[in-house]
Amino acid sequence: MKELFGKLIMNYPYFAAAILFMIGALTVLTRSDLLKKLIGINIMESAIFLIFVAGGNIRGGVAPLLSKANSGAVYVNPLPSALMLTGIVVSVSVTAFALALIVRLHRAYGTIDLQRIAELRSEVAMDDSNHHT
Amino acid sequence: MTATIIPDLPVFVVIAPLFVAFVLPTFARRMRLVEALVILVGILGFLGALYLASLVFAQKGSPLIYSLGGWQAPWGIELKAGNLGALFLLVVTGVSLPVSLFAKGNLAQEVGGKERSARFYVLYLLLGGALAGMAVTNDLFNVFVLVEVVTLSCCGLVSARNHPRAAEAAFKYLIMATLGSTLVMGGIGFIYMITGHLNMEFAARELASIWQHSPHVVWMALSFILVGFGVKAAVFPLHVWLPDAHSTAPSPASAILSGLAVKGYLICLLKFLYNVFGSALMQEFAVDRILVLAGAVAIIAGSILALSQDELKRRLAYSTVAQVGYIVLGLGLLNKQGLAGTLFYLASHAVIKSTLFLAAGAIIAATGKKKVSELSGIGRKMPLTMAAFTIGSFGLIGLPLFSGFVGKWYLLLGSIETGKLLPTVVVIAGSILCATYLLPVIRRAYFEPAPDTTNADWQDPQDPGFSQKLALILLAAIVVLLGVVPGPLLELAKRAAVELLLLQ
Numbered sequence: 001m002k003e004l005f006g007k008l009i010m011n012y013p014y015f016a017a018a019i020l021f022m023i024g025a026l027t028v029l030t031r032s033d034l035l036k037k038l039i040g041i042n043i044m045e046s047a048i049f050l051i052f053v054a055g056g057n058i059r060g061g062v063a064p065l066l067s068k069a070n071s072g073a074v075y076v077n078p079l080p081s082a083l084m085l086t087g088i089v090v091s092v093s094v095t096a097f098a099l100a101l102i103v104r105l106h107r108a109y110g111t112i113d114l115q116r117i118a119e120l121r122s123e124v125a126m127d128d129s130n131h132h133t
Numbered sequence: 134m135t136a137t138i139i140p141d142l143p144v145f146v147v148i149a150p151l152f153v154a155f156v157l158p159t160f161a162r163r164m165r166l167v168e169a170l171v172i173l174v175g176i177l178g179f180l181g182a183l184y185l186a187s188l189v190f191a192q193k194g195s196p197l198i199y200s201l202g203g204w205q206a207p208w209g210i211e212l213k214a215g216n217l218g219a220l221f222l223l224v225v226t227g228v229s230l231p232v233s234l235f236a237k238g239n240l241a242q243e244v245g246g247k248e249r250s251a252r253f254y255v256l257y258l259l260l261g262g263a264l265a266g267m268a269v270t271n272d273l274f275n276v277f278v279l280v281e282v283v284t285l286s287c288c289g290l291v292s293a294r295n296h297p298r299a300a301e302a303a304f305k306y307l308i309m310a311t312l313g314s315t316l317v318m319g320g321i322g323f324i325y326m327i328t329g330h331l332n333m334e335f336a337a338r339e340l341a342s343i344w345q346h347s348p349h350v351v352w353m354a355l356s357f358i359l360v361g362f363g364v365k366a367a368v369f370p371l372h373v374w375l376p377d378a379h380s381t382a383p384s385p386a387s388a389i390l391s392g393l394a395v396k397g398y399l400i401c402l403l404k405f406l407y408n409v410f411g412s413a414l415m416q417e418f419a420v421d422r423i424l425v426l427a428g429a430v431a432i433i434a435g436s437i438l439a440l441s442q443d444e445l446k447r448r449l450a451y452s453t454v455a456q457v458g459y460i461v462l463g464l465g466l467l468n469k470q471g472l473a474g475t476l477f478y479l480a481s482h483a484v485i486k487s488t489l490f491l492a493a494g495a496i497i498a499a500t501g502k503k504k505v506s507e508l509s510g511i512g513r514k515m516p517l518t519m520a521a522f523t524i525g526s527f528g529l530i531g532l533p534l535f536s537g538f539v540g541k542w543y544l545l546l547g548s549i550e551t552g553k554l555l556p557t558v559v560v561i562a563g564s565i566l567c568a569t570y571l572l573p574v575i576r577r578a579y580f581e582p583a584p585d586t587t588n589a590d591w592q593d594p595q596d597p598g599f600s601q602k603l604a605l606i607l608l609a610a611i612v613v614l615l616g617v618v619p620g621p622l623l624e625l626a627k628r629a630a631v632e633l634l635l636l637q
Contacts, residue, residue, distance in 0.1 A: 021319075025312075034304065037308050038308075041311050041312065041315070044312070044315050045311075045315050045318075048318050048319045048322060051319060051322050051323075052322045052325075055322060055325070055326040079331075080322075080325070083274050086274070086278060087277075087318060090278070093285065094281070094285065094307065094311050097285060097288065097289070097307065098304065098307050098308070101292060101300050101303055101304045101307065102304070104292075104297065104300040105297060105300050105301060105304065108297030108300065109297060117301060121297075121301075
């Protein structure tokens with residue numbers, strides 16, 4: 001039992017990732033505020049970044065720079081960190097695009113609450129159909 | 134000359150559209166040049182894909198491999214065009230060429246201005262390039278990057294119309310799709326953690342020998358990948374974003390989104406399941422049963438939802454949900470007939486759904502009517518458009534001599550081979566349901582009198598212009614052609630199925 005706890009505590013980055021992931025997913029799925037949804041997505045992505053980077057880390061390892069000073073050392077795997085640079089770039093572009101859409105929606109409806117937008121839209125649709133008949 | 138081109142073909146079909154996409158904005162003011170470039174790239178891409186398929190066909194399955202930057206696998210990123218890759222490349226290039234011909238017609242009118250339609254083409258080519266990349270990539274993280282390029286360009290296309298509803302649909306799509314790709318990225322992370330490889334073949338080899346040591350991580354990876362691609366490919370309960378996104382997009386975009394983008398995700402899912410996890414592991418983790426069940430539910434639920442829509446494009450969008458069900462169901466059959474049928478069905482649905490969306494787009498552009506109930510007598514006003522729509526519908530229902538039939542036939546054979554009742558019944562019931570939501574449109578169009586033309590509200594609609602007619606004729610011809618002579622494509626699908634299932 002003690003050993004198990006030790007292992008669990010050793011792997012704390014994964015717990016942090018799991019908690020972050022759930023916070024993010026909950027925010028995305030339950031909030032109707034567009035900005036909060038976007039923040040939720042970003043939190044979720046951070047959780048995955050953390051999983052990758054933690055997976056490549058080795059306790060006591062050093063940065064993989066080949067030199068005489070650290071010739072005998074254990075190197076940390078640099079690939080997951082490099083992949084996550086790509087992941088962060090993707091995440092930034094998604095965020096930028098989503099913010100642009102939010103600006104457009106705010107201009108059109110004057111609010112960034114999804115429920116409020118849906119209400120406004122149905123009102124407009126009702127007006128349209130009244131206008132036609 | 135040809136000898137130097139052959140090894141570079143897999144990368145050429147990906148790079149050409151991407152390159153032109155980034156060059157395009159410099160000509161944004163010369164619309165004719167932009168359109169000519171887009172169509173030129175389309176033709177070049179199609180010829181390249183055709184040549185590549187013929188090479189793969191002649192080589193009996195030994196794939197063309199290209200190592201990016203000269204770095205060999207497992208270190209470098211590998212592009213591999215085997216049977217599956219060649220098949221999907223043909224589908225992508227074969228469908229996107231007629232769609233770009235169609236877009237030439239009235240895109241500016243639909244998205245609101247020339248400036249905007251130039252931007253539309255940029256996204257369109259990005260999407261085409263990324264989809265071609267999905268066909269040939271053999272690297273896990275590369276899949277993620279391509280998935281994101283497809284997602285972002287799709288969202289851009291959805292928001293192309295200058296209307297707040299388009300922005301809203303695009304935002305919903307973006308959030309759901311990013312949720313999906315985050316899950317996919319997580320799944321890739323888990324696979325990398327236990328195998329240490331990003332190349333699909335190396336990861337698969339490693340996974341086959343060590344999965345018993347960490348079954349929980351394999352579970353995590355599988356569920357992340359399944360749900361991730363499930364959201365992106367709109368597998369039934371995860372489809373909520375699709376109808377809004379696909380019905381508010383401009384018609385050429387709807388055609389590409391429903392016809393190709395969804396298929397791209399399904400091809401990626403297929404590659405993960407068969408090339409990385411392998412069919413043995415799929416059985417071990419009951420993934421095959423999950424897929425059959427999810428597919429069956431999607432077919433029935435999607436069809437019923439489609440039946441209840443009065444707006445034509447929404448009906449077609451929900452129909453996509455049902456048709457995705459067929460492909461997902463086929464992925465779980467795990468036999469040669471079933472998988473070959475799935476691949477053929479994937480190809481034929483890409484063509485059929487594009488035909489239907491483009492015909493619907495032409496009708497909506499000409500009449501301004503969006504609802505099925507308002508389309509009485511349209512068949513006599515726009516004979517060619519409605520003929521294309523009818524051919525597409527017959528294909529989707531799966532009448533003999535149309536392409537959908539061949540795919541459904543093999544799916545049915547595969548279902549019978551598994552000896553299970555559920556897929557067999559659902560495959561047949563799905564066709565009947567499909568007829569119930571498409572045939573009323575045709576009946577109304579041909580057999581009901583058109584409303585009084587003196588009414589000011591109803592301007593006399595006509596078939597669209599030349600390039601749009603050409604696009605509809607081409608696509609409808611492919612639907613019939615694949616139904617009458619399925620030979621080469623079916624053979625490619627069968628070989629891909631044999632390769633994926635690791636039969637000899």
